[in-house]
Amino acid sequence: xxxxxxxxxxxxxxxxxxxxxxxxxxxxxxxxxxxxxxxxxxxxxxxxxxxxxxxxxxxxxxxxxxxxxxxxxxxxxxxxxxxxxxxxxxxxxxxxxxxxxxxxxxxxxxxxxxxxxxxxxxxxxxxxxxxxxxxxxxxxxxxxxxxxxxxxxxxxxxxxxxxxxxxxxxxxxxxxxxxxxxxxxxxxxxxxxxxxxxxxxxxxxxxxxxxxxxxxxxxxxxxxxxxxxxxxxxxxxxxxxxxxxxxxxxxxxxxxxxxxxxxxxxxxxxxxxxxxxxxxxxxxxxxxxxxxxxxxxxxxxxxxxxxxxxxxxxxxxxxxxxxxxxxxxxx
Amino acid sequence: xxxxxxxxxxxxxxxxxxxxxxxxxxxxxxxxxxxxxxxxxxxxxxxxxxxxxxxxxxxxxxxxxxxxxxxxxxxxxxxxxxxxxxxxxxxxxxxxxxxxxxxxxxxxxxxxxxxxxxxxxxxxxxxxxxxxxxxxxxxxxxxxxxxxxxxxxxxxxxxxxxxxxxxxxxxxxxxxxxxxxxxxxxxxxxxxxxxxxxxxxxxxxxxxxxxxxxxxxxxxxxxxxxxxxxxxxxxxxxxxxxxxxxxxxxxxxxxxxxxxxxxxxxxxxxxxxxxxxxxxxxxxxxxxxxxx
Amino acid sequence: xxxxxxxxxxxxxxxxxxxxxxxxxxxxxxxxxxxxxxxxxxxxxxxxxxxxxxxxxxxxxxxxxxxxxxxxxxxxxxxxxxxxxxxxxxxxxxxxxxxxxxxxxxxxxxxxxxxxxxxxxxxxxxxxxxxxxxxxxxxxxxxxxxxxxxxxxxxxxxxxxxxxxxxxxxxxxxxxxxxxxxxxxxxxxxxxxxxxxxxxxxxxxxxxxxxxxxxxxxxxxxxxxxxxxxxxxxxxxxxxxxxxxxxxxxxxxxxxxxxxxxxxxxxxxxxxxxxxxxxxxxxxxxxxxxxxxxxxx
Numbered sequence: 001x002x003x004x005x006x007x008x009x010x011x012x013x014x015x016x017x018x019x020x021x022x023x024x025x026x027x028x029x030x031x032x033x034x035x036x037x038x039x040x041x042x043x044x045x046x047x048x049x050x051x052x053x054x055x056x057x058x059x060x061x062x063x064x065x066x067x068x069x070x071x072x073x074x075x076x077x078x079x080x081x082x083x084x085x086x087x088x089x090x091x092x093x094x095x096x097x098x099x100x101x102x103x104x105x106x107x108x109x110x111x112x113x114x115x116x117x118x119x120x121x122x123x124x125x126x127x128x129x130x131x132x133x134x135x136x137x138x139x140x141x142x143x144x145x146x147x148x149x150x151x152x153x154x155x156x157x158x159x160x161x162x163x164x165x166x167x168x169x170x171x172x173x174x175x176x177x178x179x180x181x182x183x184x185x186x187x188x189x190x191x192x193x194x195x196x197x198x199x200x201x202x203x204x205x206x207x208x209x210x211x212x213x214x215x216x217x218x219x220x221x222x223x224x225x226x227x228x229x230x231x232x233x234x235x236x237x238x239x240x241x242x243x244x245x246x247x248x249x250x251x252x253x254x255x256x257x258x259x260x261x262x263x264x265x266x267x268x269x270x271x272x273x274x275x276x277x278x279x280x281x282x283x284x285x286x287x288x289x290x291x292x293x294x295x296x297x298x299x300x301x302x303x304x305x306x307x308x309x310x311x312x313x314x315x316x317x318x319x320x321x322x323x324x325x326x327x328x329x330x331x
Numbered sequence: 332x333x334x335x336x337x338x339x340x341x342x343x344x345x346x347x348x349x350x351x352x353x354x355x356x357x358x359x360x361x362x363x364x365x366x367x368x369x370x371x372x373x374x375x376x377x378x379x380x381x382x383x384x385x386x387x388x389x390x391x392x393x394x395x396x397x398x399x400x401x402x403x404x405x406x407x408x409x410x411x412x413x414x415x416x417x418x419x420x421x422x423x424x425x426x427x428x429x430x431x432x433x434x435x436x437x438x439x440x441x442x443x444x445x446x447x448x449x450x451x452x453x454x455x456x457x458x459x460x461x462x463x464x465x466x467x468x469x470x471x472x473x474x475x476x477x478x479x480x481x482x483x484x485x486x487x488x489x490x491x492x493x494x495x496x497x498x499x500x501x502x503x504x505x506x507x508x509x510x511x512x513x514x515x516x517x518x519x520x521x522x523x524x525x526x527x528x529x530x531x532x533x534x535x536x537x538x539x540x541x542x543x544x545x546x547x548x549x550x551x552x553x554x555x556x557x558x559x560x561x562x563x564x565x566x567x568x569x570x571x572x573x574x575x576x577x578x579x580x581x582x583x584x585x586x587x588x589x590x591x592x593x594x595x596x597x598x599x600x601x602x603x604x605x606x607x608x609x610x611x612x613x614x615x616x617x618x619x620x621x622x623x
Numbered sequence: 624x625x626x627x628x629x630x631x632x633x634x635x636x637x638x639x640x641x642x643x644x645x646x647x648x649x650x651x652x653x654x655x656x657x658x659x660x661x662x663x664x665x666x667x668x669x670x671x672x673x674x675x676x677x678x679x680x681x682x683x684x685x686x687x688x689x690x691x692x693x694x695x696x697x698x699x700x701x702x703x704x705x706x707x708x709x710x711x712x713x714x715x716x717x718x719x720x721x722x723x724x725x726x727x728x729x730x731x732x733x734x735x736x737x738x739x740x741x742x743x744x745x746x747x748x749x750x751x752x753x754x755x756x757x758x759x760x761x762x763x764x765x766x767x768x769x770x771x772x773x774x775x776x777x778x779x780x781x782x783x784x785x786x787x788x789x790x791x792x793x794x795x796x797x798x799x800x801x802x803x804x805x806x807x808x809x810x811x812x813x814x815x816x817x818x819x820x821x822x823x824x825x826x827x828x829x830x831x832x833x834x835x836x837x838x839x840x841x842x843x844x845x846x847x848x849x850x851x852x853x854x855x856x857x858x859x860x861x862x863x864x865x866x867x868x869x870x871x872x873x874x875x876x877x878x879x880x881x882x883x884x885x886x887x888x889x890x891x892x893x894x895x896x897x898x899x900x901x902x903x904x905x906x907x908x909x910x911x912x913x914x915x916x917x918x919x920x
Binding site: 093108109122127 | 815816817819820821822823824825826827828830834835838839842912913914915
Binding site: 459462463466467468469470471472474475476477478479480481551555558559562563564565575578579582585586589592593595596599600601603604607 | 628631632635636639640641642643644750751753754755756757758759762763766770771853854856857858860861864875876878879880882883884887888890891894895898899
């Protein structure tokens with residue numbers, strides 16, 4: 001089974017299906033998702049709310065809500081090792097140490113009854129128990145300085161910090177073990193724009209310093225354009241388009257959804273009377289349509305789109321999941 | 332609506348109808364409703380089941396009989412029919428507790444409503460009074476009032492009502508304050524005039540919700556208070572039939588005639604439990620997010 | 624802040640109790656006294672003065688720790704209260720310890736193992752305890768454990784065994800509150816974002832519960848203890864009556880039945896003060912446990 005391409009990729013996700021089993025219905029959050037990430041790569045995951053981005057991130061860490069969340073099928077390979085089916089004890093070694101995650105809302109991500117220093121220290125206590133107390137404290141101080149928070153404040157509690165500073169603390173916690181993979185779930189959405197820029201800059205610096213790969217989940221194309229190397233556009237739990245930032249934004253060939261997203265952004269140079277949203281709403285994840293999930297909102301919808309799920313067409317690493325591109329690709 | 336079936340998709344129901352639907356789905360709450368109706372009907376039909384004279388009629392030759400075909404709940408030390416005493420005793424527990432909640436709610440609503448509506452000094456003074464009432468444990472306050480007024484069913488009702496006023500005053504005040512803020516938003520002309528109907532259809536259930544839930548759960552506590560007072564002989568005392576007094580007057584005999592203690596106790600427990608189920612069900616129906 | 628509340632409470636109580644018929648002079652002089660003798664003594668004792676004057680008089684005396692004498696018994700109110708208070712406090716504190724020591728762990732365990740037998744069992748117990756009148760539970764337990772089984776003394780305070788059943792009965796309601804409150808609180812905390820963060824850091828379930836969840840879940844529980852305590856005082860009256868414990872409760876019941884105003888007045892005031900102090904202490908403990916609360920407020 002040795003597939004040499006596996007060693008190239010830090011993270012490899014194949015045909016992942018994740019669902020939530022609620023009392024009312026089964027919610028199909030991730031539907032046949034494929035993703036490959038190299039070491040040190042910056043991948044942007046773009047999509048609307050409810051597209052399955054957070055579910056994907058939680059699945060990688062195996063942190064889905066226990067009773068309700070279920071990985072139905074598929075494979076998630078980390079450095080060649082299959083993660084699905086591994087016992088919790090295995091994942092505990094990975095979480096926080098080799099893969100870490102930053103969540104969306106810094107206001108609620110920190111334990112209000114523990115000092116900031118203790119919460120960052122906890123990562124070291126969990127993964128580097130052999131370090132002496134002095135060494136651990138020094139590392140914590142160093143990390144705090146790196147994220148721009150004076151080490152003297154480590155005895156304070158989360159409520160004493162602003163939103164932006166809280167997010168820095170969360171970043172410090174995520175990066176102190178120098179992980180190989182950082183999952184950032186909309187890290188700046190809850191912050192205002194000026195702080196947003198600072199946080200992104202901080203993440204870029206740290207990523208370079210530790211050479212971590214980053215999966216940046218966001219619904220903002222602007223952030224993706226600025227920060228990422230490659231982009232995967234997610235819709236209804238599938239990757240509908242994947243490529244480098246240049247390909248996604250520059251190329252004429254686009255998935256209709258991506259085109260719609262880019263179109264939404266008003267052009268400051270032009271005098272536009274109306275915004276151009278994409279009409280309609282994402283398909284109900286409880287009742288997914290038979291054909292393409294984007295069919296009912298797509299301006300280029302054809303008959304085949306309603307009944308047959310599209311295949312992924314590829315050219316020079318630019319992948320598009322759409323019937324429109326059938327001719328362009330020889331397969 | 333209570334027993335109808337869901338026909339339209341959820342989003343098309345009004346808030347009130349949604350609440351009823353959620354309540355109906357809650358099995359424990361429906362059990363509570365039936366249990367409570369069961370108890371209430373029996374109590375209301377008391378004169379048809381046993382004429383009142385059976386409550387007081389003593390028949391020493393029949394004394395201390397365990398439940399049998401003639402005396403379904405048995406007899407007590409004086410040969411009185413336990414079923415009769417329990418049926419009429421239930422009237423006191425049930426009607427008094429409803430009266431207490433009712434009186435406390437009305438007075439509390441007036442105080443809380445005035446405080447919320449007028450605001451300013453009126454609000455401050457009224458809320459200070461409410462705070463004072465709340466700082467005295469309600470059982471003690473009731474006892475002080477009974478000391479002043481003496482024994483008697485209506486005096487007990489007054490005594491226990493006063494302890495419950497504070498809670499309702501607070502809730503009504505907060506609802507009124509929320510409504511007032513809503514009116515300001517409306518005045519800002521963000522909504523059209525038709526939204527007044529929407530506000531009434533949605534805000535009122537949300538404002539009334541906590542009050543109804545609180546009233547129902549308090550009803551259980553009040554029933555327990557009444558029977559406790561009865562047991563101690565404060566407010567109501569033997570020979571007045573009340574579930575608490577029945578237990579206390581039969582205390583000496585319970586060891587060898589356990590039915591004398593078990594039956595009235597179970598009556599109290601069933602009634603309070605049914606009320607608690609209904610109250611919990613209402614709370615989950617009004618705000619499903621609080622369900623665990 | 625406590626003091627003006629206490630003062631106003633005393634005034635309200637005084638007004639309420641002034642409605643009580645209490646011909647003290649007649650009681651003192653006996654049934655054969657003539658109306659003139661009664662009137663003279665009433666005047667001498669200042670009992671025919673207007674309400675406000677009598678209130679000021681009472682409060683003046685209270686400042687000197689004189690809360691009057693019982694109308695029916697022959698004792699000083701404050702002295703008798705102080706004499707009886709330790710028994711009531713002992714039973715109440717034991718009840719509180721019983722309720723928290725068993726209730727909190729049980730509630731937390733139920734939350735951790737939700738939907739298990741333990742969870743359903745404890746929910747059932749909570750339902751029963753909330754619906755059960757304490758006097759009934761007490762009476763039935765007394766008959767079963769003390770009379771039928773003869774394991775424990777029926778009443779009084781003769782041996783240490785006398786202090787087993789009364790606290791359990793008194794604490795039963797608080798036990799139910801503790802189980803329910805800690806279970807709900809734990810369930811809420813476990814859903815919080817910071818728990819997810821801790822897990823993402825690689826903390827095991829065990830770590831998460833011990834180091835993150837418990838402290839946060841206890842905050843509302845501590846508040847609940849304070850609230851429960853006020854109810855426990857009311858319950859102490861019943862418990863003392865059943866088990867014939869010579870505490871505040873029995874004194875109060877007799878005073879209410881005998882319409883002994885000074886005793887009722889003094890007792891209610893003292894207990895209100897005690898409850899107020901306990902609530903202050905609970906607030907302090909909350910501030911210690913939750914760093915978000917500012918001690919200065």
